[in-house]
Amino acid sequence: MSGLKHRFSYEGATARLLQSEKTEVRVPLAGKLNVALAFPGPYAFGMSNLGFLTIHRLAGTVPGIGVERFFPDLDGREPLPPPFYSFETRRPLGDFDILAFSISFEGDFDRLPGILGPLGIPLRAADRRRGRFPLLVAGGAGVGANPAALSALADLIVPGEGEPVWPALLGRLLQEGPSPAAARDLPGVWAPALDAAPQPAPQPHDVAAAPAWSHIVSPSNAFGGSPLIEVMRGCPRTCTFCLARVLYQPPRAVPVGTFATWLDRHPGLEGLGLIAPSLFDHPDLEALLELCAGRGLRLRNSSVKWERLSDRLLALLWRCGVRGLTLAPETGSEELRRRMGKPLREEAFFATMTRIATHGFTHLKLYFLVGFPGETDADLDATVEFLHRTAGRARPLGLTLAAAFGGFVPKQGTPAGQGVFCGATELKRRFTAIRRGMKPLANLVKLRFDSPDQAARQAWLATVGPNLVDEYEKEDTRWAARGRPSSHDTADHDV
Template identity: 35%
Template sequence: MATSWELKQAIEARLRDEEGTLRKDAPVRVALCYPSPYHVAMSSLGYQTIYREIHAHPTATAERAFLPDDPAAWRQSRTPLYTYESGLPVGHASIVAFSVAYEIELTGLMEVLDLSGLPILREERTDAHPLVVAGGPLTFSNPVPLAPFVDVVVMGESEEIIHDLLAAYESCGSRDELLAFLADRPGFWVPSLRRQVPAVAKAEDARLPARSQIVTPHTELRSMFLIEPERGCSRGCTYCVMRRTTNGGMRTVPPERVLELIPQSARKVGLVGAAVTDHPKLPALLRTLVDDGRQVGISSLRADRLNDEIVGLLAKSGARNLTTASDGASERLRDAIDRKTKEKNLLNVAQLTRKHGFAQLKLYLMVGLPGETQDDLDELIRFGTEISKIIPLAYGCSPFVAKRNTPMDGAPFEGIPEIEKKLAYLRRGFQGRVEIRATSARWAWVEYMMAQGDENAGLAAMDAWRGGGSFAAWKRAFRDRDVRPHAARRVEDGRLKLPTLAHWPTVRDDAPRRAGSAG
C-alpha cells in the first residue's frame, strides 16, 4: 500500500508535466474538487474554465483536488486529501466546490468529503466547516439528489455567477446570512431554504468560449488543448438535455476568436461542444488548424453535416478512427426521437471514411428506446452489416436512460434482462462482422434511478457507497429507501400515460466497484 510520501510524489510528478497551472495567494481559498480521478477531470472543459474564473476573482484562488485513483491508499495511510497547488487540506478551505458531470459521480463527491474529514450530510456540518458547493452539467438535468450533501447548487453556466458567489461569501457576515442571500439570487439553489429548483443560469456570450487552462499528458485527451467553437445545440432531439430549448439553443463563436485563444504551442486541439459540426464556419476553422500542422479532434460529429472536406481534413490531421451517432436502431426510431439522421447520411460517412483511409467507423447507439421492437433490431443488423462491407464498424451501445428536463422525462427503463437479451440478439445477428461495445445494463439502471430520483435517491447513493458500491448495494439501498422513478408521463400507443412501477432487477451481482465509477 502506498505511503503518504509516495502519494505526494505522484502528485508532484503530475504537476511537473502540466502547462498552465495557476497559483495565487488570496483570502478566499476554494478547493475545486472533481468527483472522478485526475485523468477524467482534466478533460473537463467546464472544470478548467471555472478554475480560471475563480483565479480571475480579485480576492479568491482555486486549488484543485480529485477523487484519488486509489481512495483506499489515502485512507489506509491516514493522509487527508489535499490540493495540488499548495497542499492545502481540502477540509481547511474556505469553500469546497464540486463540478459534477453525471449522476453516479455523487458517490465520488461523498468519497472526497470523507477523505477530507468533512461530514457528508449537510445537516451534520457547522459554521466551522467550509461551505460546500456543487455545480456542473448535472444541474441541467436533475440536481435534486445532491440536496442532502451540499449547501449551495450553482445552476447551469457559472462563468459569471461564480463571481457573485465569491463576492457574497466575502460580504455576508454569517453562513445563514450568505445562504439567505443566495437563495433569492437567480442561478443559485439553496436546498435548506428552497424546495423549488430554479432555472439554470446563462453566461453572457462575451465570456465564451470555454477553453483549457492546463494542458497535461496525464489525461484521457493526452496533451490536447480544448476549446468550444459553439455552445448549446439548435436541434430538438427529445432525449437530450442540451437541446434547442436549453439556454437559447446554439451560440457560435467566430473562428477568429477561437484561433486567437489557441496557444501556438498547442499541437493537438480539441473542438468541443454539443453540436460542433453545426457551426456554419467549421470547415474554415478546421482548415486553418490542419494547415498549421495541428492534430484536431472534434466532439459530437453529426452524420448529416460530414462532407468530403471535413472528413478529409480530419484524416490529414492524423485521425485514424471516426465516431458519430445513429442513436436509434432504425430510421423509424430516429424519426420518433427527432434525431433526423438518415441511412443515407450514415452510408455517406462510411464511404468517406473509407475514401480517406480511416481504420474504423464507430457509431453511438441507444438500445431500449420506448417502442423499440425486434423489427428495429433487424433493421439495425441489416444496415450495420451493409456498412461493415464498406469500413470496419463498431457500435457503442448504451441502454436508454430518460433524463429530467427533456421531452422523454419519465419514460421507463426497459429492464436489465430485456436489454441484455437485445444485446445478445445483436451479437448473434452480426456474427462477428460488427463489433458491439456495450455499457452495462445494470449500471444504466442505477443511472436511471438516480436521473429520475429525488433527495431520497441521493441518500440511497450514500447507503450504496457505504455498503461498498457494488450493484447489490445499490439495489438494496434503492429498495430500503423506497426510491421510485419520477412519476412523469410516458408515450404509449400514441397517448400519454403514467408509467407502471418497475420490477426490481433479479440479476447476478458483480464485484464491488471503485467509488465514483460509472461502468
C-alpha cells in the same frame, strides 16, 4: 497503507502530475477564503473537462480567493484511500472554507459519500453546523440535469452555467462569510435549505466573446495532451433524448474571428481539441477547420455528423490528422429514428461511407442506443440487419468497423424524459440478442456494450430527489453491518 506512507505516495504522484502540466494562467493557492475545487472522478477526466477548468480559472480572478484542486482518483485505476489532501499543496481537504464539486454527470453523485465520509463531514446539510465544516457547493452538467438529487446534501447549488454566477458567488461569500444565507438571493444560485427553487438564472454566458479554454494542459487528458477550446455551446438539433439542448439554451457558436484570435495568442500548438456538443453544426465549421489545417494542427476530434461530411470537410479533417471517424446512427429502426429525432436515409449514409473511404479514412465507429421507449425485438433485429448491410458496404471499401451500444437513460427535461428505463435485466437480454445476431460478423465488427447495471444506477440517479441522502445513509448502514465501507454503486434499486 500507513498514513505516512500514503502521504509520501500521494505527494510523489501529485508532484509528477504537476510537473507534467503546462500552466498558462496561475491562480492564487491561498487567500482570505480558500476553496477546494473537487472533480469527483479520475484526474484525466477532470483535466479534460472545460467546465471544471473554467471554474478553477475564474476563482483566481476574485481578489482574496485561494483555490486548489482535488481528484479522488489520480491514475484511473482505483480511488485514493483517505486521508484526502489538496492537489497542489497537499493541504488536508477538510481545512478549506469551501468544498466545491464540479459534477459532469449524475453517476458521480455516488462518489460524494466516499469523499465526505472520511473527512467526517455529515452527508446531510441539516446535520452540519456552520463554521465547523466546509460550505458544500455543487455545480456542473450533472447537477443541472437533476439538482433536486443533491438538495439535501449541498449547501448551495449552481444548476446552470457557471461563468455568470461563480465569481459573484465567491465575492459574496468572501464579503459576508461562507453560509447559504449569504448567497440565497444571487441569480442562478439555490440554497435548498432556505428556498424551494433556485433564483432565476442570469443571462446565458457570452461564448462568442469569452469561450471556455484550458488554461492548464495535462498530457494525461483525454485529448492526447492537447489544449482545448470551446467552439460551440448548446445544440440546435432536436434529438429527443439529449440533455445538451435542454441545459445550454440558446445554442451559441464561437465566431471564426474569436477562434482565430485565440489561435494567434497560442503560437506553437501541435494539437487541439475542439469542444462542442455538436461540432458539425457550427455554422462556420469549414472556416474553423481551414484555420486549423493552415497552422498544421492535429485535431483530437472524431465524432462527426455523417450528413455534413462533404468532400471539402473530409479533406480538411484528413489534413488535420483525423484518421478515424465516429458516427451515431442510434438504431436500425426507421420508426425509432423518427421518434428519437435522428433521421437517416440509408443510401445517403452508405454514399457517405464511400466518400469517407475515398478520402483515405480506414476506420469507423458507430454508436447505438438500446432500450428507447417503445423499442421492440423487431427494432433490435432492424439494428442487426442495418449493421450487416453496413459491414457489407464497408469491407470492399477497406473500412474496419466497431459498434458501441449504450442503454437509454431518461433525462429530466428532455422530450423522452418521461420514458421509463427498461431495467438492467431487460437491457442485458437486448444486448444478448444483438450479440447473437452479430455472431456471423464476429471477425468484421468489433462490439462493445455498456454495463446494464451502471445504466440502471444512472437511470435512478437521473430521477431521484432529496431522498438520495436517505438512500446513501441506508446503504452505509447495510455495508457497516457487513463490516465493509459502502461503495454506493451496486445498490439494487427498482428502476
